[in-house]
Amino acid sequence: MAYSDKVIDHYNNPRNVGQLDKASSEVGTGLVGAPECGDVMRLQIRVNPETQVIEEAKFKTFGCGSAIASSSLATEWVKGRTVDEALKIQNTDIVKELSLPPVKIHCSVLAEDAIRAAIGDWKKKNGVAEGAEVAQPTAR
Amino acid sequence: MQTAEHQSVSTACWSCGAPLAGARAFCDACGKVQPPSPDADYFTVFGLPRRLAIDTAALERVFYRLSRKLHPDVYARASANEQQWSLDQTSLLNDAWRTLKNPVSRTEYLLRVEGVQVESERAEDGKAKESRVPADLLEEVFELNMQLEEMRMNRKMGDDDPALRADLEKAKTQFEAQLAAVDADLQSLWSAWDAALDNHAPAAETKPVKDSMVALLDRRRYLRNLVRDVNDALGN
Numbered sequence: 279m280a281y282s283d284k285v286i287d288h289y290n291n292p293r294n295v296g297q298l299d300k301a302s303s304e305v306g307t308g309l310v311g312a313p314e315c316g317d318v319m320r321l322q323i324r325v326n327p328e329t330q331v332i333e334e335a336k337f338k339t340f341g342c343g344s345a346i347a348s349s350s351l352a353t354e355w356v357k358g359r360t361v362d363e364a365l366k367i368q369n370t371d372i373v374k375e376l377s378l379p380p381v382k383i384h385c386s387v388l389a390e391d392a393i394r395a396a397i398g399d400w401k402k403k404n405g406v407a408e409g410a411e412v413a414q415p416t417a418r
Numbered sequence: 419m420q421t422a423e424h425q426s427v428s429t430a431c432w433s434c435g436a437p438l439a440g441a442r443a444f445c446d447a448c449g450k451v452q453p454p455s456p457d458a459d460y461f462t463v464f465g466l467p468r469r470l471a472i473d474t475a476a477l478e479r480v481f482y483r484l485s486r487k488l489h490p491d492v493y494a495r496a497s498a499n500e501q502q503w504s505l506d507q508t509s510l511l512n513d514a515w516r517t518l519k520n521p522v523s524r525t526e527y528l529l530r531v532e533g534v535q536v537e538s539e540r541a542e543d544g545k546a547k548e549s550r551v552p553a554d555l556l557e558e559v560f561e562l563n564m565q566l567e568e569m570r571m572n573r574k575m576g577d578d579d580p581a582l583r584a585d586l587e588k589a590k591t592q593f594e595a596q597l598a599a600v601d602a603d604l605q606s607l608w609s610a611w612d613a614a615l616d617n618h619a620p621a622a623e624t625k626p627v628k629d630s631m632v633a634l635l636d637r638r639r640y641l642r643n644l645v646r647d648v649n650d651a652l653g654n
Contacts, residue, residue: 311551
């Protein structure tokens with residue numbers, strides 16, 4: 279099974295590779311892994327505390343081309359969204375965008391898990407209950 | 419608890435009509451080769467219950483004995499059906515031998531026939547959410563991968579940083595020790611599983627054993643990859 283052009287593009291030119299300051303209260307870090315292939319993926323977001331908008335996202339993935347492409351795409355998609363909007367990203371959206379074959383679907387699941395883990399970490403740091411809607415900034 | 423003994427088949431030998439027991443390759447009464455039973459699994463092929471402690475030397479002897487008995491050359495003058503069945507049974511036997519002779523693939527296979535869902539199957543429906551891998555292992559795996567990457571890059575530049583190499587050697591020793599510990603833990607779970615099977619323990623008792631085996635196999639896969647990657651990076 280050949281990789282799709284989009285996977286190859288993300289693999290050759292991964293977007294947003296890197297690291298954010300883990301200690302910052304504005305940064306959420308998600309570290310997830312796929313035991314069956316031994317992949318590990320770290321996805322980090324920096325959230326604007328005023329607007330709840332994800333302004334920056336970085337990833338570092340050790341794994342196959344599909345895992346790298348899935349996490350690269352995930353960082354592109356979460357940027358500019360609010361935390362609640364980003365939680366709506368489904369692994370199936372990633373599968374469609376990258377035309378992943380069935381044997382690589384777990385890579386997209388991993389990317390979705392990474393987004394959720396990063397947001398979960400950010401919520402924990404900022405005292406937002408897990409699963410609770412983020413309070414929308416009210417007009418003053 | 420379903421064991422091999424309870425899965426007796428009610429079919430009869432195509433040749434002599436004697437009832438066939440236990441999904442075996444040959445009729446007990448007339449010795450004719452049979453088509454593979456739909457109830458056959460890699461354990462029944464060898465006439466074994468689903469125990470995990472297997473004497474591989476004894477298994478190998480049974481494998482060779484059955485291989486000779488099933489060999490297609492023996493059936494050169496037999497009917498077209500028997501020729502086909504001897505081929506089918508031989509290929510089933512080969513798969514069974516390859517899977518059962520290695521304790522890790524044997525455990526993975528047992529979990530599969532016992533209906534334990536593995537991660538890749540859960541992922542198909544897009545609902546797999548809980549990472550089964552403990553966070554501290556992921557941290558370790560990630561850090562080590564970072565070191566490996568640095569080492570590979572240094573190599574490309576023509577450097578060989580002795581401090582980094584020493585770190586990797588240390589990591590290698592550490593991960594090999596962890597791998598050995600996992601194997602020891604697996605071994606005690608095999609005993610627990612076999613004891614439960616021998617006692618016809620209820621599912622409530624075998625489930626935690628199966629769950630622990632799944633978790634250990636996950637951990638083992640990571641550790642094995644790490645040991646391999648460290649060895650690659652060290653040029654061993």
